[in-house]
Amino acid sequence: xxxxxxxxxxxxxxxxxxxxxxxxxxxxxxxxxxxxxxxxxxxxxxxxxxxxxxxxxxxxxxxxxxxxxxxxxxxxxxxxxxxxxxxxxxxxxxxxxxxxxxxxxxxxxxxxxxxxxxxxxxxxxxxxxxxxxxxxxxxxxxxxxxxxxxxxxxxxxxxxxxxxxxxxxxxxxxxxxxxxxxxxxxxxxxxxxxxxxxxxxxxxxxxxxxxxxxxxxxxxxxxxxxxxxxxxxxxxxxxxxxxxxxxxxxxxxxxxxxxxxxxxxxxxxxxxxxxxxxxxxxxxxxxxx
Numbered sequence: 398x399x400x401x402x403x404x405x406x407x408x409x410x411x412x413x414x415x416x417x418x419x420x421x422x423x424x425x426x427x428x429x430x431x432x433x434x435x436x437x438x439x440x441x442x443x444x445x446x447x448x449x450x451x452x453x454x455x456x457x458x459x460x461x462x463x464x465x466x467x468x469x470x471x472x473x474x475x476x477x478x479x480x481x482x483x484x485x486x487x488x489x490x491x492x493x494x495x496x497x498x499x500x501x502x503x504x505x506x507x508x509x510x511x512x513x514x515x516x517x518x519x520x521x522x523x524x525x526x527x528x529x530x531x532x533x534x535x536x537x538x539x540x541x542x543x544x545x546x547x548x549x550x551x552x553x554x555x556x557x558x559x560x561x562x563x564x565x566x567x568x569x570x571x572x573x574x575x576x577x578x579x580x581x582x583x584x585x586x587x588x589x590x591x592x593x594x595x596x597x598x599x600x601x602x603x604x605x606x607x608x609x610x611x612x613x614x615x616x617x618x619x620x621x622x623x624x625x626x627x628x629x630x631x632x633x634x635x636x637x638x639x640x641x642x643x644x645x646x647x648x649x650x651x652x653x654x655x656x657x658x659x660x661x662x663x664x665x666x667x668x669x670x671x672x673x674x675x676x677x678x679x680x681x682x683x684x685x686x
Contacts, residue, residue, distance in 0.1 A: 449480040500643065514570070523555075
């Protein structure tokens with residue numbers, strides 16, 4: 398069983414792919430069970446991610462489903478090999494919501510991470526001071542020791558981008574950079590950090606101008622994740638009052654991929670975005686002098 402007694406992101410991704418391939422070949426679960434000499438119940442649990450498929454089971458099922466693409470096969474075999482691995486974030490599991498753990502697991506596996514944020518600086522770009530002030534100022538009381546734990550997790554998440562482990566793109570609504578939600582000195586430090594991080598080869602930051610009208614208000618914050626050499630959206634994490642649910646349905650993935658493309662095409666180019674942020678930073682410094 399996946400660690401923690403619940404489907405992991407990896408086991409769920411593997412199960413979803415196996416189910417899609419099975420349905421494409423019009424085989425039912427009893428027929429798939431015969432292929433791996435097991436029960437229909439096991440096939441059902443494999444497809445929901447409640448148990449992790451062994452590599453040999455994956456190979457046999459892909460043979461039966463007619464999947465010959467070497468890359469597709471290798472991807473699913475890797476998921477089977479690593480689905481039970483204990484990610485670094487699980488040592489913090491007692492302090493984190495299950496949906497947040499899923500979000501971190503997606504980030505850890507992703508080759509492309511794309512994020513839209515209309516209110517706050519994204520967690521992957523936040524300075525420690527900004528993160529602490531935002532977390533401590535949450536309307537839901539968070540004990541100081543838990544704030545420290547959350548900041549430690551956020552710092553660990555950022556190492557993925559710092560080490561070049563994924564291509565990261567962020568689109569920020571103009572108000573995120575133009576209207577401080579934290580103390581001005583912390584906001585200045587945060588803007589400077591965004592400019593510095595945006596210079597990395599694997600990072601792109603764009604600002605969506607307020608002049609675009611209602612576009613920035615039509616959807617809440619979300620992140621999309623891709624796991625291969627091409628940025629095809631394979632999972633979406635939303636941000637709302639109740640947490641960060643993950644979407645994996647094909648229609649949902651298409652809708653959010655299209656929305657991100659619309660936001661990106663409407664946003665300022667990276668160079669123009671950097672100029673805007675530098676201008677805002679200069680204004681804040683002049684006001685402070």
